[in-house]
Every structure is written in C-alpha cells, then in structure tokens.
Amino acid sequence: MKFVNKVRPSVDGKGLMMGKPGYTDDLAEVNSLVVRVLRSPHPHAKILKINKEKALALEGVECVLTHEDFKRIPITRAGQGYPEPSPHDKFILDNRVRHIGDEVAAVAASDKETAEKALSLLEVEYDLLEPVMDFEKAYENKTVLHPEPEIHEMFPIGLEPMKNVAASYMMNVGDVEKTLANCEVVIKETFFTQAQAHVMMEPHTANARIDYQGRLVIYSATQTPIHVRRILSQALEYPLSKIRVIKPRIGGGYGGKQCLHGEFLVAAVTLRTGKPSKIVYTRKEVFESTFSRHPMRFDIKLGAMKDGTLKGIDVDVLSDTGAYGEHALTVFMVAGSKVFPLYNKVDSIRFGGKVVYTNHTPAGAFRGYGAIQGNYALESAVDILCEKLGVDPVEFRMKNMMKEGETSPIFEIMGEGTEGTAMVMESCKLKYCVNRGTELIGWKDKYPKKTTQDGKIRGMGMAIAMQGSGIPYIDMGSAMLKLNDDGFFNLMVGATELGQGSDTILGQIAAESLGVSPDKVVIYSSDSDLTPFDTGAYASSTTYVSGNAVKRTADKMKEMIIEEGAKALGTPVTETDFDGDNIESNGKKMTLAELSNRLFYNEDQKQLVSVESYVGTKSPPPFMAGFAEVEIDPETGKVELVDYAAVVDCGTTINPALAKVQVEGGLVQGIGMTMYEDVVYSKNGTLVTNNMMNYRIPTRKEITNMHVEFADSYEPSGPYGAKSVGEIGIDTPPAAITNAIYNAVGVRIRELPVTSEKILMGILKQKENGNE
C-alpha cells in the first residue's frame, strides 16, 4: 500500500497551528447580535412569570425570547438516527426548569455587555419544586420531572415519564438463574461510575445568518451537521430545504457536540430579527448546561466453575440521564452490547435495567459511552472472581474471551436502541494484544506487586475491551469525488472532522484507491448544502463507514478514468490501466493531467464525478488489552500511575500516527475519569465542578509513561482492512487501574473516581480488621 498504513501529517494541522481562522466563532459575521441565556438558579421549578419589559427597553437589545415565544414542540437534542431512540422530552424553552443552568430565557443584543445587562433586568417568578438529586431514589419518586403530556417516544424505548423513567431495557440469553445455581463459584458485586465532563477546549459555539439567497445558514461546532439541520427544522417548523448547516473546524467534541446546543437560539433570533447572531458558551455553561457522562450503578453477578470456566453473567443497571433523556437508551444498551460479548462462551446472560430522570445536568454522548461504565464493572468483577477461584486473571481471560472466527448471541439481540446484527469476528487479535501487553508492561516480573526501596507499593492490573465500528443498517456515510483540470480531485464527504483526523485519513483512502498522491485529493467535509449525507462523527463510525464510502467512490472514479482514458487512447477498456500518474495501454500512454485537460477543454468534454455511499452490515469491534502499573504510598494512600501499556486491534491503521494518538488521547480521558475527574453537586443542586479549577482533567505532569502498540490485523469488510479506533482507547483504564490498586494494597474501589482518601480508608479498615 502506498498511502494507507502510512504516517502523514494532518491536512489542517499546520494551518491551525499557524492561527488561521477556522473555528465557528472565527467565522461569525462581524456585526452579529450576541445571544446570552438566562439560566435557572434552581434545580427544579415552574416558571410562573417572566417580565421582560425592562430588558427590552435597554438600548441595544433586539430581542428577548421566552417559552411563550415558541410553539410547544417536544424534541430530543440527541443527534443520532431518525426516528431517534431518545425520548422527545425537551422544548427549546419551557415553563419549567429541571436543572441548575437550564434555559429560562434568551436575549439578543448588540454586544455581550448589553446582553448580560439585559439578563440582569429580566424578572422571573418561580414556583420552587422539590428536586430529585439521588438517582437511586428517582424511580417512582413523588417528584415527577416530566409530567407534561406532549412528551413521547418515537418507538418503544420504555419511556415512563410519570415514574421518572426515560428508558428501560431487558435481554436474556439462556436461563441465567439456573446457570448461576449450578455454578461452583458465584460472586455478586455493586459498582458505581460517576458523571464525567468532556472538557473539550472549544466551548459550544454556534452562529446564524440569512444569506444572499435567503437561506438560514448555521455555523456550528457540531459532530452531526445533518442531524442539526433536521432537528432545527422540526423544532422551529422551518423548512429543512431552507437551512444550511456548516461545520467548520471543531475544537474537540468526544461526543459532547453530538447533541444540539445553541443552534436553536441563534436560529430563532436570526429568523425573528433578520440579523446575524452568535452564541459562545461560557465554560460555566459548558459544564452546567450541556451534557456529561451517564453515571451508572451496576449490580453484577458472575458464575464460574472451579476450572476457571465462566458460565453466567447477570447484570442490572441503573443509569442517570439527568434532566433530559438524550442518548438514555443507547448508552444503556452499549453498556451491555459492547462489553459482555467479550466473554462469549457463557451459557447464559441477563442484562437489563432502567434509565431515570434526575435534576442533574443532562447526560449525553461521551466517547466510549456505556462501554467504559460496563467495562469497569465487568473487568473488576472478573478479577474478583479470579481471586475467589484462585485462577490467574490473564489466564482466565485467555480461556474465556472472544477469539477470531467466533461470535456472541448478544450481537443479534442488542443494537443501539433497536435489535442488533449477528456477526462473526473476522478479525480479533485479542490474544496477541494480551500477550504483547504483558511484555510491554513487564507483567511476569512485576505482577501482582512489588515494594520499592522507599516503602511504596507498585501494583499491576489489566483489563480487556471491545468497541464497535458504526451502527449497522443505520449509520450511512457517503462521498463524492470530482476530477478537476490538471488532474487533481476534490473529495466531498459528510463525515465530520472534529480533530480526530478524519479529513486526513479519508483523503489517504481515496489516494490509495486512485493511486494518486494525497496532495492531489483536496477534501471538504460537513457542509449540508455542498457535501453528501453522513450521519456524523459518533459510534466509532468514520474510518469504517465513511471510509468504506470513500473507497467505493474512489474505486468508481478510477474506473471512470480508465474508461475515458481508453477512449482517448483508442484502446480496449479491459486492456487499459491507470497507475495514479498515467493511463497506459499496449505501449500507448497519457498522463492524468493530459486526460483531464482533454476532458475539460478539447474532446469528449465532460465532468467526471463519482458518488457512492456505504451502510454497514456489521460493526466489527476493535479490541484491546490495557495494563496499568500504579504506585501507592501505604502511609497516605497517595496513588500515582507509573505506566500504562495498551495493545489495540483496530485492523489496518490508515494513518498509524493519528490512530495512535486516538488511543493515547482516549486512554488519558479514561485515566482522568478513573483518577481525577468527578462531577460534584452540592445538596441544593448546585454544580460545584462548574469551572476548570474545580473540575480537574489530567495535565502533562501526570501522564509520563504510556506505551501504545497495534496488533497486525486485517478486517476483510473494512476499507483496506481498517476498523474504527475513536473510542476503544477510553475503555480499559477504570478496571485496569482499580485492579492494579487492589493487587497493590488489597483495597477494591467500587465507586469511581479513585481517590487517595478511599485507598487510605481501605488500608485503615484492613488494619482495623487485623489482616494487614
């Protein structure tokens, strides 16, 4: 391969490093009205009255919007398939607020200061309602978050608003109770995962204008421009055909920009005033008023025989979707469908539970959604089981885990929001990943623990993980290639570059198929008027789904070039070839530049354009093994991550450098969730961690050693053998690190995040119990 599986610098990296304008707010109209939002100071209240006279009277204020200005159309902000598997439970503005930071009213003014002054002049009367702040008490609570009659589900997802249930689910393979009853060893454990904030560096940003054709043009920092257009159209009852959504460069998303945010308000302001408008969220708004990861409780039972054969898995999950149900069901289902097939040889499995509403900031999509939570519970439980069995945890996994050529019944039963798709693992190098990982981290010498000269204890832990590559039969990507004179191409894709490098790798795939240098493929992505359809950047779909679409498109273009070349050379198509530079047949030859100039200016004139699309018939999982080495001071409980080794099977890496950083970046977000990050509320519902001083993400001081490698693997259904790699990296740290902590000091962390206090309390408890 000439251009695939090769390191190339990203197409946009240098320009962005040099400061070229490219992000949403760089591209706002200079005289945009500034939109600011009055946000609820209460976790739960009815809005009785909003007096906007004083605000409207302020010079420079153009418009004040409240719930009275919008027709009551229930929507979901979740950008995913249509009909969406999320409840339609949100109004652009409502007469009830459900979390601190929820929208009350919006002001558009000539500048930021005037807009903020106007917010302070709005007089709101609230009727305070009891909030539900404990997700374990939300089900059938006397306080109901969504009593409004309009809200609904698009198809059955288990929505029961009067019980505070946004979604529910249950699946069964075999008879798990019978299986567990016959097991020689059964463990029963409970684990909690916390909310996590995305902390993408660019705050949520959108702007709107009416262009010279009268079209409503939205620039948005979004991962899903096509869904933004559709949902805006539905929510505002404005014709979809009159909306253009452009996604420029995005300063990080990780799922946090998979839901709509300020687009509604700038669209409404611009439609009302006819003037351009923009919104840039403050960091406080990003924390309080966008989305975070679903906190979950797992009650998990594993049953095995003494020979180390895993027989049954029984899991009940409670998930907290916060005030609104974006991705409530899909995240929940992924906690099963992209976790438990790892152990595919069990006789039976049961997975089910509920997603409940609380008066927290809404949960939404976040890289590895569901999978990281489920992986923590399962891979912690597996280590607990291994200790009880007296079996080596690496050997146990080797024996029971998924292998190439195998399948799991879960694939057919569970999809994302709907039924799944049966598939056999045509590529699964998990065994290699585990073996290589043990070498990289020095497992044999260091497991389970070592004491250092200064009395600290180093412990080793590991976990295996899987993810997916898009959602089969739902996620569709498409691409369009246009030949230009002088023989270069434009590649237009709907796929959403958000920093992960999709523009770069899709260009590499096209170049490989055509045989031309990647410099000759100029890519544009994510402009709903100019680029073809793509569901967007989520569910690890871009490399696999959009990449397959690009490959098909480029293969077709190559055929077209050969056909036209044969015509020009006067040779049979079957005996004509194109090598990327020349069209050649039986000693006759012309360059691509010559052919294209001929096609545009001289003879047989025509524009060559190829368009193809791809929708997966399977979702081949990337796999990985993660290994952690931690160091603990037994006197204080202080824990440090010494080393992390990860070996990943994502098929072919289209661009090994970009793939590696996808894994490294994912790992550090997973390490952050495990060791540093916690979304904390006060008793009255205030978000304590609403700024970057209180909410701490890892800095470069904590992340010093990391070894990421890829298995030599080839997925036959992927473009040039590739699977996706965007999410898999985040999944293993919670279990691998907490397993390492247990192996070091015997303290099992059942509630994330890990803190030194929890470790020290565990150590002290051991001493109290006399088993030091």
Next chain:
Amino acid sequence: MKSSINVNGTLKTFEVKADEYLIDTLRNNGYVSVRRGCDTTSCGICTVLLDGNPIASCSYLSCRADGHKVITVEGIQEEAALIADFFGHEGADQCGYCNPSMALTLYAMKKELKNPTDDEIRSYLVGNLCRCSGYVAQHRAIRAYLEVKS
C-alpha cells in the same frame, strides 16, 4: 480609554474599556488565533507573549498592556510552521484549538530554557491543557523539535 500596544511588531492604538481583557481586544481587532477556553486562567488556550513571556490574555486587562509588546502566533509564523511539522509527524495536532498557544509557549520556553529535561518541559507547559492528544505525542514532538533546533 486608549491602549497603545505593539502587536507583532506594529504599534496599534485600541479604544478599550477599563474592564476589557486583552483577549477581547485582540479578537475584536482580527487576531482570531487568540481563542477562549475556560474564562478562569486554567487552560492556556488564550496564551499570548507579553514582552516575550507567556500570559493568559483572558485575565490580562487591555489597559495594562499599554506600552508593551504583544506577540500572537501571527507574529511567529515561521516557528509555528516548524513546530507544526513535528506535531504533524506524531499526529499530535488533533483538534488544533490549543495549538497556537502551544506554539507560543514552546517559542518562549526555547528562549528561556537551555537543554530542558523531560520534567522541565512538562513543568513549563503544564498550564497548556490538551484534552485530545493525551500529551505523550506532543511530548515526542517537542523533544524532536528541540533536538533539531539545538
């Protein structure tokens, strides 16, 4: 009030409010490479060089910059392009939002520290957060950049 600031070698006089921050003065006057991340001086995205030293422009009043030299990434284009090559080779540039501020801080570090250790590099850059890369690829790129430069 007026604030006269030498921006990238050109003396400019801006009409600023007393409570206006340098980030807004710069952005409103077309220096859009200076971007906002956190509002609380925590993330480093809004870094500019003030008389050669990296500062957070989101918490530096424009009137205080009167009579000083400010450099944004537009003022170190050659160095930024060179740094970008090293970042690009490692796949470390990712979303790019923090990269102008990375280039500026690295530029200042290179002048300030001779043959820095890994720890010194991390300490110097600790205020420049990145949520995409996981830092290690950036570190590889920075190491390679410093080796070539020395």
